[in-house]
Amino acid sequence: MPVSAPFRTLSALVGLPLLLFALITWQVVADGPLVGVDERLSGALVHPDRLSELLADLGNVQVAVPVLVVALAYAAWHGRATGVDRWWLPPLAGALVMVLVPALVVPLKEWTGRPGTPAVPPAVGYYPSGHTATAVVAYGTATLLLLGRLRSPGARRALVVLCAVLVLGTSYGLVRRGYHWPLDVVASWCLGAVLLAGAGRVARRAGPTVSRSTRRSSSGTPSPSTGPS
Numbered sequence: 001m002p003v004s005a006p007f008r009t010l011s012a013l014v015g016l017p018l019l020l021f022a023l024i025t026w027q028v029v030a031d032g033p034l035v036g037v038d039e040r041l042s043g044a045l046v047h048p049d050r051l052s053e054l055l056a057d058l059g060n061v062q063v064a065v066p067v068l069v070v071a072l073a074y075a076a077w078h079g080r081a082t083g084v085d086r087w088w089l090p091p092l093a094g095a096l097v098m099v100l101v102p103a104l105v106v107p108l109k110e111w112t113g114r115p116g117t118p119a120v121p122p123a124v125g126y127y128p129s130g131h132t133a134t135a136v137v138a139y140g141t142a143t144l145l146l147l148g149r150l151r152s153p154g155a156r157r158a159l160v161v162l163c164a165v166l167v168l169g170t171s172y173g174l175v176r177r178g179y180h181w182p183l184d185v186v187a188s189w190c191l192g193a194v195l196l197a198g199a200g201r202v203a204r205r206a207g208p209t210v211s212r213s214t215r216r217s218s219s220g221t222p223s224p225s226t227g228p229s
Helices: 006-031 031-045 051-060 061-081 089-112 130-149 153-177 183-208 212-216
Strands: none
Touching: 006 031, 006 089, 006 183, 031 153, 031 183, 051 061, 051 130, 051 153, 061 089, 061 130, 089 130, 089 183, 130 153, 130 183, 153 183
């Protein structure tokens, strides 16, 4: 049976990040060659300053999650107001992937037990980066929810660029400040990409369909709740 193009695309969006995440995790647990490269790269990049700290704060739950909550509320309101079938499904999926971030990241931190960089107090549990995962999923999900509701191509491009700037800014701040090794951040990009692929699929499947009553009303046929004037 031939494999459909959407299925191949989804498999690539999920499979490649998962494969890279597995490779990085194996290197971290086994203290492989990539860890040495990672530590040397971190040594060259770390330079704590006020800007890097402010950028790292973009991954705080107190900053990123409220942005997502606003997008969830708007997507729910807009979907219901325009008569979209299952209007609640994309916001629910968006909330679920955000809940999955700590559910996945915390056990991974405990299992890998990776120590932090020399710029932070001695401790373990730095892999993967929770702040990066929070930024990727919160800002990425908000973008997915709002993209289909923007009519202007320029506005959609601007939204995607803004999301990329927020995620990359957070990632740069975390590495520059020394809060995380670069591989901690890259691993969270992979984890976030998998979660966003799932949320995006739900949003695409549930978003375009409008309710029967809305279709009838828009075509000029009175709905059951409205009679001729």
